[in-house]
Amino acid sequence: MSVEAGRTPGQTHRTAYDEATHARLGADAATIIARYPQERSALLPMLHLVQSEDGYVSPRGIAFCASTLGLTTAEVSAVATFYTQYKRHPNGEYTVGVCINTLCAVMGGDAIWEHLSDHLGVGHDETTDDGAITLERVECNAACDYAPVVMVNWEFFDNQTPESAAALTDALRAGEQVAPTRGAASVCSFKQMSRVLAGFDDGRADEGVGAGGPTVAGTVLARDKGWQAPAFPVDGDSSAESAPVGGSHQPKVGAEQSSAERPATTAADSSPAAQQKKQASDEAKES
């Protein structure tokens, strides 16, 4: 838990940023602080910002957060040590996380972990000698339908095998660009990722797919089978039943303009009974 955890013997930390860096980080911090009603809320994004500069939560980064937000370094460290994404020693260019929670582990995540750990010669939260990869055992990352999952700088690499994961790390160590299954067109560096997590958009949201196969499994199946959610009642209809529409411009039945607002179909068309009947007849057509 101490600040020194993971520090190699004899290693020293720089204690402050040079003037230009300090000014730049200060401007970024001001942007972050402006997003929140109270400035302390800026602490988590600011720790991401520190990682985008130093590649980990450095002592000088802690001091910077503390002085900017009027906290003690102990208060900042208390927060930094609580969250697993904040690294206490310099991180590799890429964090490679193998999901070892139950579902992924059973589907092959344990085998991927064993293979990668042997292949890279490092264990959990350890970095390869070339500084390219920090290997991690990660918990469930909300992609269970793509198990087993590997994350690289928190981009999804779905449906992995020991061989595909090893090839992925080989490519990363060779300095090649790798593309996640669902994510940006290529994986950015740990520092670049940290800057995005601090809330500074890198303009890459439009890259990549909207969804993978499993995400749309139900969407596609429903379309093939002609299954739909009940149709929305036509306008006017639902506003009449769930009514009180503010403003006086809404015509009333029998009043001026009411015919213009007349629904194209009647309530009966969208009643549960009518829906059921339609569904039944749709199904009859299917079979």
Place this chain on the structure above:
Amino acid sequence: MATTLAPVLSAHWDADRSWALETYEANGGYRGLRRALSMQAADVVTMVKDSGLRGRGGAGFPTGMKWGFLPAPDGGPRYLVVNADESEPGTCKDIPLMMASPQHLIEGVIITSYAIGCHHAFIYVRGEVLHVYRRLLRAVEEARAAGYVGSDILGSGYDLEITVHAGAGAYICGEETALLDSLEGLRGQPRLKPPFPAVAGLYARPTVVNNVESIASVPGIVVGGADWFKQMGTERSTGHGLFSLSGHVTNPGQYEAPLGITLRELLEMAGGMRGGRALKFWTPGGSSTPIFTAEHLDVPLDYESVGAAGSMLGTRALQIFDETTSVVRAVTRWTEFYKHESCGKCTPCREGTFWLAQVLQRLERGQGTPADIDLLLDLCDNILGRAFCALGDGATSPITSAVQYFREEFEAGCHTPADALFPPQASALFDYTPRRSAALVGVHA
């Protein structure tokens, strides 16, 4: 008549550039906001109350009622905080929703904020999903450019700012008060309740905390009306929900269906069990909900029926395990997760999860003692109901339920390693030769 799927949120996830505002609007997006802005805010709350929508984040608390708990306006700020910290093992619905269709959430946020009188809403998304965070930032930007966010929204005079906030890796921040502490820049530890967030939440102001899917369901309710929503689901578990199938099933994925559908029906839609093997056990709503077995295939997946059968609907995270899987291995791993994620605030959870993991690890290695099963149950008894928040309770669910259904497998842990009884390579999706025994594999830093 068999239940069929009912895609509402997921209807256009496979559209080209599904995440773009343009695509969302082309498929009927932002009609709900226009309608809501023409209504009194209180009527929007009433509409959602009448729809019967219950929290989709696991607890199932009625959403409209939660909104209704806010005290009368006192002139100070009120907040909406969206819980997008999806990290319950097995749960994988909100992340794909925000990846494929973030505008569903943004429209829901705007309508909900209008309904509860909030002018600054927050979306707290876990930090471990970089591209989802990008998509959310972009979605807010697009909505702002279109006049849906900012000041005087669509000429209504209503103002709203939305801040998308990235967490930094902590399961506990999915607990709503821990999330609020985290959003305030503190360690994410749960708060004592009361006061509930509705009274003193973010910055000690009245706050609504809702799950992503709950909020994303609001635009549809506003467009279709409460009765439209109630056409789906059961009397007390209304509407549509995302059912996430994962594990040993032929076609894992997201299946949006009316609540009350059964696993048997869902499995059929998903092509059945992988390789035709037999279903052994499954979770109805993530790892914190007691496991079910093949005898529960026909339990309607609604809040009441799942509860009556001894579990919880939770997040509808259906993790499916076939006959090749060791239940001891599965439960041990889940327990290591709770141990890792326990925030350390309360003793039963902090100490108890460490004890549980140690006992389970020796059972998995085949080195348990005959007293270990009773010890496990006794430990669970000392955690359940005595922990500060639901994390501790959740940690006991897989253990007590697994012992209930598969006691003999735990007994075998007194003499035979789990990987001897259930070779792990039989459960994996690919062929491989294990290098180490389970005795080493399961140990988490």
